[in-house]
Amino acid sequence: MEKIMSLSVSVYTVPTDRPESDGTLEWNSTTMILVELAAAGKMGMGYTYAAPSLAGFIDQTLKPLVVGHNPLNTQEIFKAMEVAIRNEGNCGMARMALSAVDNALWDLKAKILDLPLCSLIGTVRSEALVYGSGGFTSYTDHQLEKQLGGWAEDGLINVKMKVGRHPGKDLHRVKTARKAIGKDVELYVDANGAYDTKQSLEQAEKFTEHGVTWFEEPVSSDNLKGLHLIREHAPHTIKIAAGEYGYNDAYFLNMLEQGAVDVLQADATRCGGITGFLKAGQLCEAFQLPFSFHCAPAMHLHASLCLNAFFIGEYFHDHVRIEQLFFDGAIKPEKGYLKPDLSRPGYGLDFKERDAAPYKVA
Structure with missing residues (x-):
């Protein structure tokens, strides 16, 4: 087998179509870090949002562990990268860098x-069943x-x-959303950790009166005792979801062992790429709980189809815009589901370099 000949990394920043915010953060652009690998006459690509x-960390620290190695040995390369980032910490930015490379390795293979x-x-x-995700706290009622x-x-x-940004306005916004979508569409809410525990329980009671069936990160995902308490005492019709900030196996195992969630989320752009994402999904299966992918639907679609525990994925407004702009083959949902084009290898994506060029920053 020919060895991996090259690794290139590039950075693209795309402005949002309007200012966006959630319960704890505000932003006006999204940045994609794209990794491309060449071997055996093929080009594999993967990415993260960071x-x-x-990009510099990938180029200086991870690239030497990839170039010159067998592209089919994804596990061997993954382990070498894990060892290399030990001193930087097996989480956060270092893990996201590893994730982007691992995602590219799977596409190349x-x-x-x-x-x-x-x-x-x-x-x-x-x-794969998906949910439309957006409804930012910066939106007017009309935009929502x-x-x-x-x-x-x-x-x-x-x-x-x-x-979560303005708790006193949340019930009004939920009512507005319910009126817009009708009674037959499931309505989910995401506080991004903005509430405290008692506030979350109070809001859960109010939200369920308007058919809310999913409450994501009512408190910080680091507050496992709080999540467990909310899960135990919130109305039984509402699922407590968290996990998008998980970077490694130990994080997901701890969240599951603490009984913190009804639905575990994971993000292959953060949790160790496709390799880590599959592990998280298998852990979830062992605990007999449903599993969900967070954001980046074009990246997650194929892997989600391979997990017994998979329940639903996030069709996130910002990432959908970028993936539709940058890639040929990015799938759109039909009747609430994403279905891959099996005539295309890898993720089924081809990078539209010319269309992405105006957004390239490094």
Whole structure:
């Protein structure tokens, strides 16, 4: 087998279509770190969403562990990268850098073998249920209605909105969203850790009166005792979800052992790429709980089809905009589901370099 000949990393920053905020953060742009690997006449790519400085770490620290190695030995390369980032910490930015490279390795391997990634791993389903995700706290009522209502009209049967920045306004916003989507669409809320424990329980009671069935990060995902308490005492019709900030196996295991969630989330752009994402999904299966992917739907689709515990994934507004702009082959949902094009190898994506060029910053 030919060795990996090159690794290139580039940075793209895309402005949001309007100012955005959630319960704890505000932003006006999203940055993608793109890794491309060449071997055996094929090009594999992977990415993460992070600060531009991540590119330098990939180039200086991880690239020497990848170039010159067998592209089919994804586990060997993954382990070498894990060892290399020990002193930086097996989490945070270092883990996101590893994730971007691992994601590219899986795409390259599947393309060399001329297989869709889901066929390489082994599928258990043919399509992935998703929920439309946005409804930012910076939106006016009209913008909220238009976005969530538009998803409902397009056939999405689950949608999610942000809450928590102005707790006193949240119930009004939930009522507005419910009116826009009708009674037959599932409504989810995400506080991004903005509430405290008692506040979360009070809000959960109010939200369920308007058919909210998913409450994501009511308190910080680091507050496992708080999440457990909320899970135990919130109305039984509402699922408590968290895990998007998990970077390694120990994080997910701890969250599951503490009984902190009804639904575990993981993000392959953070948790060790496809390798770490599959491990998190298998841990979830062992605890007999549903599993969900966080953001980056074009990256997660194939791997999610290979996990018994998979329940639903996030069709996130910001990442969908970027993935549709940058990649040929980015799938759009039909009747609430994403279904891969099995005629295309790897993730089924081709990078549109010319379209991405105006947003390149490094």
